[in-house]
Amino acid sequence: MAKFIVFEGPDRGGKSTQANLLRKYLEAAGYNVLQTREPGGTPVSEGIRKILLDPENSVSPRAELLLYEASRAQHTEEKILPALQEDKIVICERYTMSTCAYQGYGRGFDMDLINTVNNIATHGLQPDLTFVFLMSDKYFTERGEYLFSDRLELEGNEFREKMRQGYKELVKITPNAVLIDADNTVEEIHAKVLGHLKEFNIL
Template identity: 40%
Template sequence: MSPQLHHGTLVTLEGGEGSGKSSQADALATLLREHDYDVTITREPAGTELGEIVKGIFQRGATVTPGAELLLFEAARAQHVQEVIRPALERGKMILCDRYTDSTLAYQGYGRGLSLDHLRAVNHIATGGLPPHFTILLDLPPEIGLARKDHETLGDSIGKESLEFHQRVRAGYLDLAQREPKRMVVVDASLAKDQVTQAAWQHLQRFLDQFR
C-alpha cells in the first residue's frame, strides 16, 4: 500500500438503526480535520440524486422483494461510488461513508437470507471492486437503537421490520467483524456519545498510524 493511502482512504461506519453512525461520522470528521486530514462525509443510499430517488421508493411503502431491495440499494451504490467516492479518493481525500457494502451483507444476507456469496458478487459490481479500507461497527442491541429513532425516520421497509430481523442483522455484523478483525473493529455503541467517539477514534488512529 502506498504511504499516501491514509489520504485516499475509504473508512465506513456500520451498525443498526440508531446505533450512532451519523453522529459519529460528524464527530470523527471534526477530530480528523483537527489532525489535518482532508475528510468528506457521505452516506448511502443518499449522497446522489439517484440515491435520493431510491430512498423515496422505499419511503413510499411499495412492495419490494428482497432481490428488488438489493438491486435498488446496489444501483444507488454504483452511482455513489462513481460520482462521489472515487473522485474524492482520487483527489486524495479521506472518505467517511455512513453505510457501505457490509450493510448489504448484514441486512440482505443475515437479515433477509440472501446468499452471502451472491451479495459479495453484486457488491463487487456496484463498487467496481472498491472495498472499504477500514470499518467501524457500532454495536448496539436493536431495541435501544430503534428507541433512539423517531417514528418518521423509520418510515421505510427496513425500519418497519421485526425485532428478530434487527437481531439477525446485529449478529450478522458481529460475525462479519469476527471474520475480518483487522479491517472491521467493534465499538460498544451503548455508551455515551463522546465515549463512543473516543473508542472509535482510538481504533481509527491505530489504523492510520500504519501509514505514517
C-alpha cells in the same frame, strides 16, 4: 492521503453522530474530508434512497437488493472514487457490509451472490477501516419513540435479530473491521474511534 472509512451497524446506533464528530475532528486537524452516506450521496442515489426507505412502498426483497446495489454503483463511481483519487479521507455511513447484514442475514440471500453484486457495484473497492456499531436492542426501541421510522426500521424483531447477528459474524471475518459498543456515551465512542484510527495508522 486517501483513506476510506466506513461506519456500519443497525439503525439508531449513532453512526451519523460519530461520522459528524470525526469529520469535524479531521477537518480541524487539516485533513481534506468527504462525508457521505448510503443509500444516497448523489442525486440519483438519493432518489433510490427515497424509494427504498419510504414505508408506503412495497418493495420485493430481490428489487430491494438490486436497488441498493444500483445506488451504490452510482455513489461509488460519481463520488467516492473521485474523492479518493483527490487524496481525500472519505467517511461513509454504510457500505457493502450493510447489504451482507440486511439482505444476506436478514432477507436470506446467498452470500456469494451478495459478494458478487457488491464487487460489481464497487469496482472491488474495500474500506481501509470499518467501524461496526452495535447497541442493545432496548435502545433501538427507546430511540425510536422520538424518531420517524423508515421501511427497514419497521421490520420486526426476528429480522432485526438476524441482521444484528450478521453484523457480529461479519466483523470477525472482515479485514480492518472493529466492533464498537454503541451503548457507551457519545464522548466515549468518539474517543474509541480516534484510538482505532491511530491503531490502523490512519492518523
